[in-house]
Amino acid sequence: MTRLDRRFDELKAQGRAAFVTFITAGDPDFETTLGLLNGLPGAGADVIELGMPFTDPMADGPSIQASAQRALGNGASMMKTLELVRRFRENDNSTPIVLMGYYNPIYHMSVETFLGRAIEAGVDGLIVVDLPPEEDDELCVPAMKAGLNFIRLATPTTDDKRLPAVLANTSGFVYYVSITGITGSASPQARNVEAAVNRIKRHTALPVAVGFGIKTPEQAAEIARTADGAVVGSAIVDAIAKEIGADGKMAPGAVERVLEFVGKLANGVHAARKAAAE
Amino acid sequence: MTGKKVASVSLTKANSLRGGPDERGRFGIFGGRFVAETLMPLVLDLDQAYRHAKADPAFQAQIDHMQRDYVGRESPLYFAERLTAHLREKSAAAGSKGGAKIYFKRDELNHTGSHKINNCLGQILLAMRMGKTRIIAETGAGQHGVATATVCARFGLPCVVYMGTTDIERQKPNVFRMKLLGAEVIPVTSGTGTLKDAMNEALRDWVTNVENTYYLIGTVAGPHPYPAMVRDFQSIIGEETKRQMMEREGRLPDSLVACIGGGSNAMGLFHPFLDDPSVKIYGVEAAGKGIETGEHCASLKGGSPGVLHGNRTYLLQDEDGQIKDGHSISAGLDYPGIGPEHSWLHETGRAEYVSVTDREALDAFQLCSRLEGIIPALEPAHALAFVTKLAPTLPKDHLMVMNLCGRGDKDVFAVADHLGVTL
Numbered sequence: 167m168t169r170l171d172r173r174f175d176e177l178k179a180q181g182r183a184a185f186v187t188f189i190t191a192g193d194p195d196f197e198t199t200l201g202l203l204n205g206l207p208g209a210g211a212d213v214i215e216l217g218m219p220f221t222d223p224m225a226d227g228p229s230i231q232a233s234a235q236r237a238l239g240n241g242a243s244m245m246k247t248l249e250l251v252r253r254f255r256e257n258d259n260s261t262p263i264v265l266m267g268y269y270n271p272i273y274h275m276s277v278e279t280f281l282g283r284a285i286e287a288g289v290d291g292l293i294v295v296d297l298p299p300e301e302d303d304e305l306c307v308p309a310m311k312a313g314l315n316f317i318r319l320a321t322p323t324t325d326d327k328r329l330p331a332v333l334a335n336t337s338g339f340v341y342y343v344s345i346t347g348i349t350g351s352a353s354p355q356a357r358n359v360e361a362a363v364n365r366i367k368r369h370t371a372l373p374v375a376v377g378f379g380i381k382t383p384e385q386a387a388e389i390a391r392t393a394d395g396a397v398v399g400s401a402i403v404d405a406i407a408k409e410i411g412a413d414g415k416m417a418p419g420a421v422e423r424v425l426e427f428v429g430k431l432a433n434g435v436h437a438a439r440k441a442a443a444e
Numbered sequence: 445m446t447g448k449k450v451a452s453v454s455l456t457k458a459n460s461l462r463g464g465p466d467e468r469g470r471f472g473i474f475g476g477r478f479v480a481e482t483l484m485p486l487v488l489d490l491d492q493a494y495r496h497a498k499a500d501p502a503f504q505a506q507i508d509h510m511q512r513d514y515v516g517r518e519s520p521l522y523f524a525e526r527l528t529a530h531l532r533e534k535s536a537a538a539g540s541k542g543g544a545k546i547y548f549k550r551d552e553l554n555h556t557g558s559h560k561i562n563n564c565l566g567q568i569l570l571a572m573r574m575g576k577t578r579i580i581a582e583t584g585a586g587q588h589g590v591a592t593a594t595v596c597a598r599f600g601l602p603c604v605v606y607m608g609t610t611d612i613e614r615q616k617p618n619v620f621r622m623k624l625l626g627a628e629v630i631p632v633t634s635g636t637g638t639l640k641d642a643m644n645e646a647l648r649d650w651v652t653n654v655e656n657t658y659y660l661i662g663t664v665a666g667p668h669p670y671p672a673m674v675r676d677f678q679s680i681i682g683e684e685t686k687r688q689m690m691e692r693e694g695r696l697p698d699s700l701v702a703c704i705g706g707g708s709n710a711m712g713l714f715h716p717f718l719d720d721p722s723v724k725i726y727g728v729e730a731a732g733k734g735i736e737t738g739e740h741c742a743s744l745k746g747g748s749p750g751v752l753h754g755n756r757t758y759l760l761q762d763e764d765g766q767i768k769d770g771h772s773i774s775a776g777l778d779y780p781g782i783g784p785e786h787s788w789l790h791e792t793g794r795a796e797y798v799s800v801t802d803r804e805a806l807d808a809f810q811l812c813s814r815l816e817g818i819i820p821a822l823e824p825a826h827a828l829a830f831v832t833k834l835a836p837t838l839p840k841d842h843l844m845v846m847n848l849c850g851r852g853d854k855d856v857f858a859v860a861d862h863l864g865v866t867l
Binding site: 219220221222223224225227228231235238243244245268269270271272273274275295296297298300301318319320321322323324325328332343346347348351 | 468476477478479480481482483484485486634635640641644647648651652653654748750751752753754756759761763764765766767
């Protein structure tokens, strides 16, 4: 059982949805990310997705592309991403951390070396956007054998015929991409999302978290009413970007202000089912 | 070094090097389908549609008709007599009395001025078969963008071309050409504003507009089936060459030379000859300012295997697996990757890959203009620069074919600039 499995079990027992947050490792610098990571659980994040910066993020919109460029411009690297996780784990042994990104930096390090280092640092799961089930033997199967969750994306184009293949080697949770498009673009229709989540749940007992295009506490709450989790990425990354001055440095008190925004989103998610029940 | 690999590959491919890729779209370890889940069903659909089309004689007849009447094929196989004589003099001066007989495959004479149209024609006919109503493409130098805009105009489909802002600045005539042809050119500012960023942006468009949109990739890269499909549409170059050389000389050529960015013109020339072991195959990458300077686009000579834009292949990347920008005088070779089949041909040793600098390409560009009355594009000028080095070392009965895959009209401003001439 991984931290992810335990966290989703706890949330299920409490009858509430998970609030999943995304930030890019090293955006705009190492210290800021570390400060945010350490503050996220207190601000209400149940699961943390940490973006592994990549020069060519094909599935991401302008916000997350820009965050990766900022990070890389300030010396971010896979080793530093793993170091951030290791430092976070010094103070928090229960909040699951999922690394999210693209395959090349992992492949370049070598899958075996990467998996060893990720587990050592305290990573719980991986989301690798450009590895569909057709390429499972690359990383998904070795990661599962090494004890990491491999979280698969399901999308509106994943039909019922394809869904079993997509879910076959998925663990931890299923990430439903609520729109056809890139991160941070159009917002999903709650009604479509509900139907999609129900469709996926007919095929799996895993929790289903929904992301792409969720920007406000209200939208997050709406998603959290039907899904097991709501993922917010671009909106948090935008809140970070707003705090960066012309010199590329964060304004004083920036981490606290970003965490305050995260807190509002968290309240939206956590109050969702209570509000629906009343 | 890699004789063993060739042998094992041959066994699984029924003694042919032309049987690839496998069902997973792999050439050895290269190729594959490294795309986001949203695109995966589309890529599978495309694979199936292409298989059906390939087996349909009516589809092939449609292509043949358009290749003849619209593109102007077949393109001539031309004996470059004065270049041959020039290089024989060079050989004699060096005391070796050789000098290969050089032929140009004249794909620069195609409509739109390069080999790019061969592929665009095949893919747009496929897109229409699939019922797609909107075409998107990426372009670097603008040649593929122009060819795509051309076939879209011809068949009445809306066309959106993604082009990096850096490339838009250095390829203004092609930008205007695309607009004249009715295409919408969308500037890409993300990343460094070059071809790889244009490809990222086209993929983002495709992931957003999955229902009606066909992504018309311009080279032998991307997720399977693109590398195989684009190769198939370009193989007409090598098939014609084979037939023409048999008519002219009564035998196969001894060597083939082509330039490589993504590598579609080269794959088109090479593929029909892969199973003819007497034919030596040379791919010429852009060494830019010199491979040792780090400012180059030689993915095979100066890169390492990685995964980008849907396939595993040799890439220019740093120690962290981040993609590096290439540099070449030729915008058409300015891509940090290479088609996966080339990576495989490189590792198996079937083809040899060499590189040529900006300077050498510029010299060859001028030499060809003066000796043959043909202004080549800067891309095949790289292939030509290698020909001028190799041919003098070979005997006079050696038959060499170079793919003159594009004409140089688009490059005259850039070349003038490099030569310090103000127009």
